[in-house]
Amino acid sequence: MPRKPDVPCKHPGCARLVPYNQMYCDEHKPLHSHDREYACERGYGRAWQRERKKYLQLHPICVRCYEEGKIVPATVVDHIVPHRGDMKLFWDRENWQSLCKHHHDVKTKTEDRDVEYRF
Known part of the structure; x- marks a missing residue:
């Protein structure tokens, strides 16, 4: 080959x-x-992809859009509290929420601004 x-x-x-x-x-x-590690090295490998898919099937609507009275499909499983490499927090489903890309981008730019992540 x-x-x-x-x-x-x-x-x-x-x-x-x-x-x-x-x-x-x-x-x-x-x-x-010191550059960022690959996604799979930060925990976003096959296991995450499988769990993400299951979570989005159970929670298909963006929670922020729903709060605004809109029904928009969620495409991202977001960690409410950034895990910053803490695998216990990473896999804690109580720390997950379904968001559309727009709301995930807004959250990341506002709540996680000026934070340097090292995994």
Whole structure:
């Protein structure tokens, strides 16, 4: 089976090729060691996708839109209190709410503003 082709380093201005599953060349890797981890490394893997799907089936309406008297399908399962890497809080269903993309974006921009997440 052929392997995936190398890709350019993602550091601005660097054209060195790196293996497909890497983001930076050896020179720039230390500069980006504090970048955000992949979603699956932060807990958003297959198990989350499965539970998210179940939750949205049980709670298909955006709670914020419903409070405004509108019926809009939810597309995002939001953590009411940001978990910031706390897996107990991450999986606590009492901390989940169904939101549409608009309300999730608004919540993230207002409530989570100026917070730096390190997982």
